[in-house]
Amino acid sequence: MSAITEKPARQGRPAVPVAPLPEHLLHGYEHFRDERLPHERERLFEMARSGQKPETMVIACCDSRVSPEVIFDCGPGEIFVVRNVANLVPPYAPDDAYHGTSAALEFAVQALKVQHIVVMGHGRCGGVHAFANKSSVALSPGDFIGKWMTLISPAAEELGEQRPDETVDAYAKRLEFQSIRTSLDNLMTFPCISTLVERGQLVLHGAYFEVATGKLHALDPDTGDFRNVIDGSAPAAIVAA
Numbered sequence: 001m002s003a004i005t006e007k008p009a010r011q012g013r014p015a016v017p018v019a020p021l022p023e024h025l026l027h028g029y030e031h032f033r034d035e036r037l038p039h040e041r042e043r044l045f046e047m048a049r050s051g052q053k054p055e056t057m058v059i060a061c062c063d064s065r066v067s068p069e070v071i072f073d074c075g076p077g078e079i080f081v082v083r084n085v086a087n088l089v090p091p092y093a094p095d096d097a098y099h100g101t102s103a104a105l106e107f108a109v110q111a112l113k114v115q116h117i118v119v120m121g122h123g124r125c126g127g128v129h130a131f132a133n134k135s136s137v138a139l140s141p142g143d144f145i146g147k148w149m150t151l152i153s154p155a156a157e158e159l160g161e162q163r164p165d166e167t168v169d170a171y172a173k174r175l176e177f178q179s180i181r182t183s184l185d186n187l188m189t190f191p192c193i194s195t196l197v198e199r200g201q202l203v204l205h206g207a208y209f210e211v212a213t214g215k216l217h218a219l220d221p222d223t224g225d226f227r228n229v230i231d232g233s234a235p236a237a238i239v240a241a
């Protein structure tokens with residue numbers, strides 16, 4: 001039996017090539033340190049001592065235009081956020097696979113005891129468009145996006161096929177809304193979530209941020225439709241479709 005030789009650990013030096021942080025991030029941090037940190041320091045110190053206690057979890061897309069902390073004007077410690085491609089919640093699946101979103105849900109509900117979970121979709125979602133546009137090709141041999149986006153299939157089945165007179169963009173917008181409803185359904189497949197919802201200790205919400213206008217819509221529990229949170233109007237995409 002041949003001996004397995006291991007590379008000696010290199011103290012203080014990572015085994016993969018890394019570089020100093022990009023300038024724009026350093027400039028951003030300097031601005032945070034000079035302008036925002038003086039106002040946040042006391043709260044951060046207190047949270048470092050006592051831990052985080054966010055009341056709300058937000059499940060949002062990785063899309064760089066749709067930052068929950070920016071949209072809801074939140075400071076450190078206010079919302080617990082998990083972001084993935086197309087803000088999808090997978091169904092409860094206690095198996096041997098790695099479940100990042102489910103792990104975040106478990107921590108938020110069981111450890112942090114959040115009282116609200118918001119699934120927030122958005123307009124012009126690249127993940128949803130990749131699913132809606134059936135001619136999309138895999139970005140790498142792994143096709144991780146393609147596999148991940150199969151989670152949206154139940155929403156697509158609920159909607160039906162793209163209408164003959166409908167553009168891919170219009171169909172994708174309908175799918176963006178429907179996938180939020182499907183993710184909310186999937187949240188209820190987690191026993192720890194459904195139990196707390198049924199006891200009235202946890203409330204689920206759907207939201208949709210329109211990138212082009214900055215408008216925020218919320219799922220109306222009475223009608224199942226999305227409505228503007230300020231004036232109650234229907235999203236323009238739905239009216240136009």
Ligand SMILES: [Zn+2]
Nearest residue numbers: 061063086125
């Ligand atoms: Zn997206």
